[in-house]
Amino acid sequence: MAMDECDRQFAAYYLKVGRAYGMDELASTLFALLFVSPDPLAIEELARETGYSLASVSIKARMLAQMGAVTRLKRPGSRKLYLSVEKDVLQMTARILEQMQEGEVRLAATELPVIIAELERQPLTAAEQAKVNVMRAYQRDMQMFGSMAAEFLIRLKTARSRPSSNAIGSSPVFEE
Numbered sequence: 001m002a003m004d005e006c007d008r009q010f011a012a013y014y015l016k017v018g019r020a021y022g023m024d025e026l027a028s029t030l031f032a033l034l035f036v037s038p039d040p041l042a043i044e045e046l047a048r049e050t051g052y053s054l055a056s057v058s059i060k061a062r063m064l065a066q067m068g069a070v071t072r073l074k075r076p077g078s079r080k081l082y083l084s085v086e087k088d089v090l091q092m093t094a095r096i097l098e099q100m101q102e103g104e105v106r107l108a109a110t111e112l113p114v115i116i117a118e119l120e121r122q123p124l125t126a127a128e129q130a131k132v133n134v135m136r137a138y139q140r141d142m143q144m145f146g147s148m149a150a151e152f153l154i155r156l157k158t159a160r161s162r163p164s165s166n167a168i169g170s171s172p173v174f175e176e
Contacts, residue, residue: 003033003049010036026052026060031069031085040073040082068099094156097149105149108142 003011011032018028029050034041047057061083064070073082086092112135119132 006036007033007049026050026056027064030057030060030064030083034070034083034085035087037084040084043081043083046083068095088160090156090160094153097153101146101149101153105142105146108139109146112136112139112142 011029014032014035015025015028018024018031023031030046033046033049043057043061044054046061047054050057052060058081061070061072061081065072065083070083070085073084074080075082086095116132116135116139119128119135124132
């Protein structure tokens, strides 16, 4: 089955969006097709629709899944691999912000003070002191970002009263 007009138009649009995030053509196209599809799509179907090899689509799908951009699913009793994406952009944004808070923001708050203190106990060259100053500014920026992200997450959660429109969580046919 080839891409229909809706798929082509949204894939062309999302190719531009994907480039802004550093995504290549295949990653952008896969994400676009999964986003507009009301149901999860099989890897084989994505390969047919995009014209890319099954191996290329599988490798790119694995990369997108590791990034958290897509979810890999299986139907009970089937060996086929299906992919889906979160359809609710605000929910997707909240998930990304939560991941950043748990990763980079938390690490900057817990590990950088120790690193900076350890470095400052030593005699530093001017170049090394400049690097410590960059680390300190980065730590401050991460702290500020963490606060802003926390406020935004509260606003997102209170502004959204409807459940996610993603078919993954509500589908009894698929398992993660």
